[in-house]
Amino acid sequence: MELLQQRILSxxxxxxxxxxxxxxxxxxxxxxxxxxxxxxxxxxxxxGEEVTKVLTIxxxxxxxxxxxxxxxxxxxxxAKKSKSKNISNDLYSVEVxxxxxxxxxxxxxxxxxxxxxxxxxxIDDFLATGAALVGLKKLVELSGATLVGAGIAIEKVFQGxxxxxxxxxxxxxxxARIASMENGKLIFC
Amino acid sequence: MELLQQRILSxxxxxxxxxxxxxxxxxxxxxxxxxxxxxxxxxxxxxGEEVTKVLTIxxxxxxxxxxxxxxxxxxxxxAKKSKSKNISNDLYSVEVxxxxxxxxxxxxxxxxxxxxxxxxxxIDDFLATGAALVGLKKLVELSGATLVGAGIAIEKVFQGxxxxxxxxxxxxxxxARIASMENGKLIFC
Numbered sequence: 034m035e036l037l038q039q040r041i042l043s044x045x046x047x048x049x050x051x052x053x054x055x056x057x058x059x060x061x062x063x064x065x066x067x068x069x070x071x072x073x074x075x076x077x078x079x080x081g082e083e084v085t086k087v088l089t090i091x092x093x094x095x096x097x098x099x100x101x102x103x104x105x106x107x108x109x110x111x112a113k114k115s116k117s118k119n120i121s122n123d124l125y126s127v128e129v130x131x132x133x134x135x136x137x138x139x140x141x142x143x144x145x146x147x148x149x150x151x152x153x154x155x156i157d158d159f160l161a162t163g164a165a166l167v168g169l170k171k172l173v174e175l176s177g178a179t180l181v182g183a184g185i186a187i188e189k190v191f192q193g194x195x196x197x198x199x200x201x202x203x204x205x206x207x208x209a210r211i212a213s214m215e216n217g218k219l220i221f222c
Numbered sequence: 223m224e225l226l227q228q229r230i231l232s233x234x235x236x237x238x239x240x241x242x243x244x245x246x247x248x249x250x251x252x253x254x255x256x257x258x259x260x261x262x263x264x265x266x267x268x269x270g271e272e273v274t275k276v277l278t279i280x281x282x283x284x285x286x287x288x289x290x291x292x293x294x295x296x297x298x299x300x301a302k303k304s305k306s307k308n309i310s311n312d313l314y315s316v317e318v319x320x321x322x323x324x325x326x327x328x329x330x331x332x333x334x335x336x337x338x339x340x341x342x343x344x345i346d347d348f349l350a351t352g353a354a355l356v357g358l359k360k361l362v363e364l365s366g367a368t369l370v371g372a373g374i375a376i377e378k379v380f381q382g383x384x385x386x387x388x389x390x391x392x393x394x395x396x397x398a399r400i401a402s403m404e405n406g407k408l409i410f411c
Contacts, residue, residue, distance in 0.1 A: 062299045062335040065292035092280035092300065099285035100292070103254035110251045111281065116323065134305065146251040 034074050034208040037186065038221055040067060041209055047217045051189070059186060060093035060158050068097055071208055072104035075154075075184040078206045079105075082181045084154045086110060086147070088173065090129070090140060090165055097186060098156040105154070110146045112172060115139040125175040129168035132161070142172050149177035160185040160207060163194025170203065182206065189214070190222055223263050223397040226375065227410055229256060230398055236406045240378070248375060249282035249347050257286055260397055261293035264343075264373040267395045268294075271370045273343045275299060275336070277362065279318070279329060279354055286375060287345040294343070299335045301361060304328040314364040318357035321350070331361050338366035349374040349396060352383025359392065371395065378403070379411055 046054040058064040087109035089098035095111050102109035115138075120126040124141040131138060147153070155169045166183055173180045182204030188195045190210050199205055210222040235243040247253040276298035278287035284300050291298035304327070309315040313330040320327060336342070344358045355372055362369045371393030377384045379399050388394055399411040 056332065057334070058297075061302065061332055062297050063288060063291065064297050065288050066295070068288065069292060092284060092302070095281060095284040096288035096298070096300075099252060099254050099257065099288045102252065103258060103289065106255070108247075108251050108253050109285070111285075113250065113281070143245065143250055145246070 034071065036067065036070055037209045040064075041187065041211075042219065045219070047214050047219055051192070051214060053187065053189070053211070053214065053219075055158075055187065059097075063096045065096070065100065068100040069104070071097065071186060072100040074208060075101055075156075075206065076104050079154060079181060079184070082152065082154070084152050084181055086151045086153050086178070087156050088112065088142070088147070088153050088169055089156045090114075090169060093159075094157045097158060101154070101156050101184065108146075109156075110142060112140045112142045112169060115141045125172050127168045127171045127175070130164045132164065140168055140172070142176075144176070147173065147176035147178050151176070151178035152181050153178050154181050155183040156185075157183070158186045160188040160195050160205070161192040163198050166194065166198060166203075166205075170198075184208075187211065223260065225256065225259055226398045229253075230376065231408065234408070236403050236408055240381070240403060242376065242378070242400070242403060242408075244347075244376065248286075252285045254285070254289065257289040258293070260286065260375060261289040263397055264290055264345075264395065265293050268343060268370060268373070271341065271343070273341050273370055275340045275342050275367070276345050277301065277331070277336070277342050277358055278345045279303075279358060282348075283346045286347060290343070290345050290373065297335075298345075299331060301329045301331045301358060304330045314361050316357045316360045316364070319353045321353065329357055329361070331365075333365070336362065336365035336367050340365070340367035341370050342367050343370050344372040345374075346372070347375045349377040349384050349394065350381040352387050355383065355387060355392075355394075359387075373397075376400065 188207035377396035
């Protein structure tokens with residue numbers, strides 16, 4: 034998506050360690066007009082898929098998911114990081130590794146909000162190693178719902194998570210795909 | 223706001239201990255069409271205030287803030303719960319007590335995204351004792367920005383936080399105001 038790529042080039046910053054900072058428009062300060070355009074693009078990509086639910090994970094996926102749900106005309110659900118290891122019976126739960134924070138989170142969704150009749154589109158701001166996406170995919174599988182695919186703002190293709198999941202049959206549409214960030218230089222696919 | 227009150231009555235649940243569960247449409251599963259109507263109402267209430275930034279706190283305020291920013295035509299910023307007690311120089315930080323979880327969080331906003339020229343509208347899903355709102359207000363004060371007011375989805379008026387902050391001069395517009403939830407019966411103001 035041209036608009037997002039331009040915005041990454043103008044306002045993103047490449048930091049040492051393969052980190053792309055986009056917290057000026059995507060995940061700390063957020064530009065909702067950009068999000069709306071991104072949601073329209075996802076709607077075009079997933080036209081005819083009859084998505085009934087958008088699923089994301091707190092916190093930085095929520096704004097994109099909200100706008101996506103609005104454009105698709107369906108509710109969104111955000112998976113929550115659980116404080117407790119004792120998971121009640123009315124929750125689906127998975128473990129998700131965080132490479133940014135170097136820890137593992139238990140992530141939960143109420144069984145009430147993912148039903149086997151649902152056709153789910155997963156939304157997230159970043160796809161790198163794919164840990165969060167694998168976790169969200171497992172939550173959908175636990176519920177018996179149909180996973181239509183994933184809509185990602187920025188995929189760091191060179192980290193491999195996206196291609197691994199695609200090879201397993203998951204449809205992933207990423208609005209900006211970064212091939213390389215070597216020496217601080219950002220190259221899109 | 224009639225639409226929100228009706229939704230609380232039809233889909234909300236009053237639990238023991240003064241808890242109102244609205245996680246079917248507001249803070250776990252979220253109805254973005256309802257959020258859009260709420261944002262329009264806030265836009266009408268704060269017409270002419272020239273809001274330049276919407277501020278909320280992760281996680282459950284983000285979806286409402288995203289839609290509010292979209293309708294107001296300005297960015298939103300969400301204050302983040304910090305994992306670290308060592309706050310870097312480029313962040314504003316405050317302590318916020320959580321009555322739900324019985325702990326205190328350090329909450330931060332990058333100085334880059336709250337400027338003294340900003341006219342800030344604070345958004346949150348709930349207002350009860352006012353702890354989160356007090357924290358967000360302090361963040362705005364630290365930045366030197368102008369605090370236009372707060373837009374709240376549901377105010378539990380009987381918990382007093384809203385009236386205390388109003389008496390200190392803060393403008394607060396709550397879209398649903400609950401006078402009482404005694405014996406599981408919900409009464410709006």
